[in-house]
Amino acid sequence: MDLLGKREKPSPGHYDGFISYSRAADGRLGPALRDALHQFARPWYRLRALRVFCDARSLSASPGLWTTIEAALDASRCFILLASPDSARSVWVRREVELWRSRAAERPMLIVLTDGEIVWDHKAGRFDETLTTALPEPLLGGFTEVPLWVDLRSIRTQTDLSLGNPAFLDTVATLASALHHRPKDELVGEDVRQHRRARRFRRFSWTGLSLLTAAAVVSAVVAVDSANLARAQRDRAETQHRKAVSSLLVTRRDQVGDDDPVVAGLLAAAAWRFEPTYEARHGMLASLATPSLGVLDGLGDTRALGPDGRLLAGDDRTMRLWDPVTRGWIGSPFTADFRLAKFSQDGRTLVTLGDDGIVRLRDTATWRPIGTPFTGLRDVVALELSPDGETLVTVAFDEKIRRWDTATRRQIGAPLTGHTDDVESLRISPDGTTLASAGRDGARLWNLATGKGKPLSGLTGTIRSVAFNPDGKTLATGGDDGDVRLWDSTTGNPVKGPLSGHDGPVSAIAFSPDGETLATGGWDQTVRLWDPATGRPVGDTLTGHTSIVSAVAFSPDGRTLVTTSRDRTVRLWDPAARRPVGDPLKGHTKEVTPLLFSPDGKTLISSGQEETVRLWDPGTGRHLGKPIGTPNVHGNSAWPMALSADGETLVIADPDGEVQPWSVADRQPMGDPIKVEHRVYSVAFSPDDETLAVGGGKGIVSLWNPATRRPIGEPLRAGTGPVGAVVYSRDGRTLATISDGTIRLWDTATRRQIGNPMEGITSMVFSPDGKLLAALGEDETTRLWDTQTQQPSGDPIKGHGAVAFSPDGRTLATDGEDWGVQLWDVRTRRPIGGPLKGHTDDVVALAFSPDGQTLASSDGAGTILLWKPGIPSDPRTAVCAMAGRSLSQEEWTRYLPSGEPFQKIC
Template sequence: MRVFRDKESLAANPDLWETIDKALRNSRYFILLASPEAAASPWVTREVEYWRTEREQGTFLIALTDGEIVWNDTAGDFDWTRTTALPPTLRGWFSAEPLWVDLSWARDEPELSLRHSRFRFDIATLAAAVHGKAKEELDSEDVRRYRITTWVRRGVAVALTVLLVAVLGLGTRTILQQQETIELGRQALSRAVAAKSEQIGDSDPELSRLLALAAWRVGGAAEAEAAVYQAAARAGVGRIAIDGSVEAVAFSPDGKRLVTGGRDGARVWDTATRRQIGGTIAGSQGVVQTVQFSPEGKTLLTAGQAPSSGEEPFALLWEAGTGDQLVRPAPGAQVASPRLIGNASISAAFSPDGKNLVLGDPDHGVTLWDVTTEKVLHSVSTPQVDPFDRNAVRPSVAFHPNGSQFAAIGSDGAVRFWDTVSGSQVGDPLPAHPGDTASLVGPVIVFSPDGAVFATGGTDGTIRFWDATTRQPIGAPLTGHTRPDRTSLAQSLAFSSDGRTLAAGSEDGTVRLWDVRTRNLVGTPLSGHTRPVTSVAFSPDGRTLASGARDGTARLWNVAGHLQLARPAIEHSGMLYALAFSPDGKTLATGGDNGETVGNHGSMEACSHNGWGVCYVDGGTVAMIGGGQTVQFYRPPGTRLPPSGPPRTLVLWDVARREAVTALPTADRTPVLTLAFSQDGKTLASGGVQTDERKGTIVWDHANRAPRNDPLTDGLALTRAVAFSPDGQVVVTAGLRLDSKPTEVTFWNSGNHVRLGAVEAGKSVYTVAFSPDGSILATGNDQGEVRLWDTGTRQQIGEGLKGHIGPVGTLTFSPDGKQLASAGEDGVIRLWDVPTAQPAGEPMVGHSGAVYSVAFHPDGRTLASGGGDASVRLWNVKARKQVSASHLGHRQPVRAVAFSPDGKTVASAGEDAVVRFWETSAIDHVPEALCQTAQRTLTQSEWQRHLPGVAFTDVCQAR
């Protein structure tokens, strides 16, 4: 008998059904391993339908492995109210009960053996039907074991046994029995749902996260695992759907509540659960276009556009806890004949102490109110080109953070300031943007929390920063926000709580974050809204951003990653080439140059080193070493440059405080290029440019912060790599010689610095790495070759691993030692199977330049990389897929990346002299993180829509 087994014969490809169809056509019997899982599988249903159409009933056999099968003699069919293990497509096919055996009792390995009498009896039942022989003949007392063994040799019983064992836990199936097909179907479905999650992205962040988790739960395809990590890394947290447009958003001072304003009034939401608190506020007053909590959080302000053309714009104060109305400051209280412009609206802002309120509307200009007495303190005006223009816009108003002044910007594009006490205008109007009388909504102004800077957004689509003291512009206008037509919405602006970042809502439905200091765009725009963004607001801790838009949604974004881009954690004196965490995670060592080489002399252009070369100052003279094609100087080579203080090429930092602990005395100004801690954390090794052959790699006592012995002098001009063996007894150094002698990778006793031996691994060695057990040393050289060495014999293991083009600059073993990651000049990350010394899957490609550093997460599932394109990226090892945004916080190439020992942080160091920390804690507990962020699970209707034919599972409760 020939049995088709899809484990060997069936591949997961687009022609899967064609393969199955061919196998079914060539089969004489169909044995269905019945279970609720099989009953729900669309693949099983399709195959059963084929057999029902093309074959006789007598060739269809059933082996029950789980669930129930109940036959109803009266109805002449299965009892479908109680049968759970059969697909519904079998309904009505049999007029008499078909042959089936119950194998659901067999669960353990002894029960799945032909030595087990009951199992052997059931197998004989099926074998008798297939071979057309009496079971007694096959299973008589005298010859049963012999005959069964004979059938095993012929393939019948073996095939059935293997198939049954597979269903009951050992993992192999045949095409006739469907279980492999079920698994392939689940894998295909898993990939499809993962793709859907990625497609949805931040347009519906909750559903995207839950679908990624469902894809992982249902099939566990590599793509699904990658989708889970991608979902966890996305900025979108959740969305709040509201009837009509969302015109305004604001956080309470404690960050626990979010208020939204729109056409149906104002609503207060719990920011954690995104559920509404209480009823709608100001629902009958009109379109709420401004919302704000008072500084102490007890009062809520709503203001906006009147519902009809015969009424005033409104501003209302409410008790924030109860929603009871407190007072209505009438914008036109001191205007003899108030006019209402059809599209008029009102803007408002509390003073920093909450005692005053400034209102701005196109009818009555700007009014300052005393909140306690409900009296108007000052009423000033802003010019309108045509006061009767029905398109007149509201002036945007804001208080200076110290409360001494309030400001407004009107449709003429000018900013005006008034003294809070006297009401007198302070200085001349500041022409910030061109005037525009055609926009429905005017420009906007916002102060930084410290009051040093204010930002304005104009109807011309630009954003400008201004010095609040001198009122002079800071840099050129920021562009990048679109303006499809002249009647579309103006931008909305908000500063982060530390004043370093500005968020801007755009007419294209995106939110952009800007670095206030550099005036550069931070990260990629936040995309999810489908219509213009009307309002943005930061939470008090700055980690969450809220946005409201005309698409009827308010969205919450986790912008912690974006803010990291604008907040360097550590700033070095010069370019950085290396970093290393101490094993306890409390200390970070950084290595670089002293700032003389580039940072203090004409930025990066002072010495342009291509790739792996190093520019530095040698005794006040600019020099270069270690390769590169072009060197450019503002000053000719040999020009002496002034020293810039004591060397700071090797610095130890307190990770928690992000403060320098000490700069180790390297005694010269040459760059430190490589660093490594011993596993016990007691020793630190550093290497770099060696201008004196008597100098070399320094081994430091971490506690005393002093060299333990004389340097390891190995004749290298450039020590590019240093590594400790896992037991800390051996330290290895490698690099480049400038003489004619071969370059060696040298083994040293880390205690007494005695040379133990060496190997020749290429003309120039760029990187070394020990396997976790210390038995293997990997080296990467300038010829694109990775070599593996037995550390006991110091002999090469097999042939070199080839595949890279150009230098291999970084190597790292996975925590279990089974895989080795390599990367270098060609920008490709490759994984190698260590036992076989063969490539492990496809390479990972994404960087647009060289990859200078790679590091495994402690759990081995994620890989971090840093490259010449100034990006830091995270990769899912199983799927070989990038699972994070390309972190573009650095302005120059990223030379080193490292995971903290607890895996919650990636540190990166770059030529821009900055160390940045990236949170990765979510990848440790991804399912929990996704469900916590989504604040719900998939509904059954969502499950059936996206995972048809699969039994419903609560993705947040599974496993």
């Protein structure tokens, strides 16, 4: 039986494409896309440029709907999926996808994102199942490499779905390019030519022989019109080309990611140069939000890393020094053959051990030998030079440690014995009095003058690395168990540890010049930073190396950390990046919320659960006068407070229902308090300081004149429970309230509720322009709500304890994982780097300074930290400054489309 009625079953290749979509989500877009593909670059003498199947346009009456679709799938050369959460749930779309992959896996599939999210997991090599909402389940693991999809979310709801809409035209051109197997720019040009031909043909057909007398005039008009059209089409094609290249570079930037943040940042900067999109800006910010300062892979074989971060590197037998501060070579190269090298602690001398067992000393400024070589040293596995350069220490396979006089080249005293297994590391204290040795049987401390030694108390197992802090009083050891321990170098007793975090042996250790940071590298290919005073990790784990980290060292100013690895790369890091600024602000003993900055940014105000309000200088971290209130050890809630727009008046509400204005300048109460007949849960000044909103129990919001201390009109009814928050928009036209987990918006002029309530909310803050409301949800997420429609804007993001907008509204700060603070790009809803870590309890309050250069955060333990969020106003300039260069010609060729002319990005 012929299931297609009178028509014959289409043959393979009968359709150029098959559009699969959800009618509920894309009932208008699917047919519009099919019609546009038919018309784009269509020659005037043909009915259509392509033949595309779309069920809303292509199906005729037939008794077998699925049989018809099945036949159309078999007859199509390409599958076009309009991806959205609705299509991901559609039974029909799933059946079409499964049938296509089972019968036509070798044929191409194109994805057009119309709603939801598509996120590729680069580590897993597949789509991220937890974040991807727009793809049906059969496609989540159906690609071996990240596909390039077309994003049509911004125009799916537009009324103009025609080729006259530039955004829609760009999508059609992208898809048509794949279906025609022709470059996009060439196809756009063809579309221009066909438009011109069609217009001329119609014009000549209409005029006929009767208009021959006006041919000259008509020709002139046609020429001008065609020229204008050609210019418009050319400009449109160039714009779409720039957007396509920018989108491609953002994708390439995400693929490079943290493996090489410098190149990743430059790719994002290049994307911004082609088209300044939100995605390109986020790419630059993401690269800036990493501690990495660069990756060096052209230095050759790294033979030694100096205590000041200088590298001895080169190829074959030719070596030279490289300076991490200037990022350039130092002096001239030298030729030598050696298998082991070690810098003196002042970096002025290089000790080398040759394959012939000869040890030589060289001046690193001239590379000239210092004295005669040491001879007769056999089977040496490690060596170390004393700070004064007068003593050389070596250890051989026999586990015996020997001391040598560098002036006479003679051995000093008897060998130091005590180790019973291989010794792998030697380190002399900065004052030259103590030697630390480590190996398979633990670690020992030696008096370098007397040769007397003792093991570190209770330490067993293999120790791979040791390091003294700058004053020599503390020794750090790294073991095969992945733990780092700190010891008193005088007594040999433990003082801190274990510092756990590495997954495998700790192969490298170094203290910063000020002794306040400890860097460790491991077999797990990571570098970690620690606070030796507390034994806690500091900042992010530094990742990027692809093999064992062999050495770590700080530059003399402590601003650069240099790491080497068996992957033959050298990486530079900023050890201070994404760390709190200065010491924690301590004074509160319980949860601190809220935090307020004065308008000039010179004062930070905090309220603690112990019932005190404190004022701080954020520049110095010092208290400004005595705290307001008397500490109450039984206090269980922080006092609500609000700061006037002029910064002169601070209003504090106590548990008894009194709202007292205070002078910020002299910390004295201003007149009598406002007496409210209910407990106060929240307060807020209007932007003009003429109204004070007071949120109380039973859903009551009362409005007061702060000058006269009198109520203004009748209270607002915001619900039935306590009003946990009252917030004014910046223009003062809207007041937001929360009661019973519901946000209500009020017109401050009419005092009437605006729109529908927003439910499931615990806290909120307006964006600076008042168009968005960031609300913390009961589902432990943060949603951005459109204040005009009272509808969620985009998908929710993580963070449920605190939220704050930056002054420019482009960045959102929320509480992050592991007691951290997370920054988000508001436009893309993507995180900017990892969490800012430093708190020891849940983050409960956040506040940006007025200039956006400082972010304050507080936690449940009463600690306040200050951060430099590092969001520059000009990310491209910042990326170029970080990289210190532009994309190279080789990188340009590797990442840019073929034939794209090279240009300097920086």
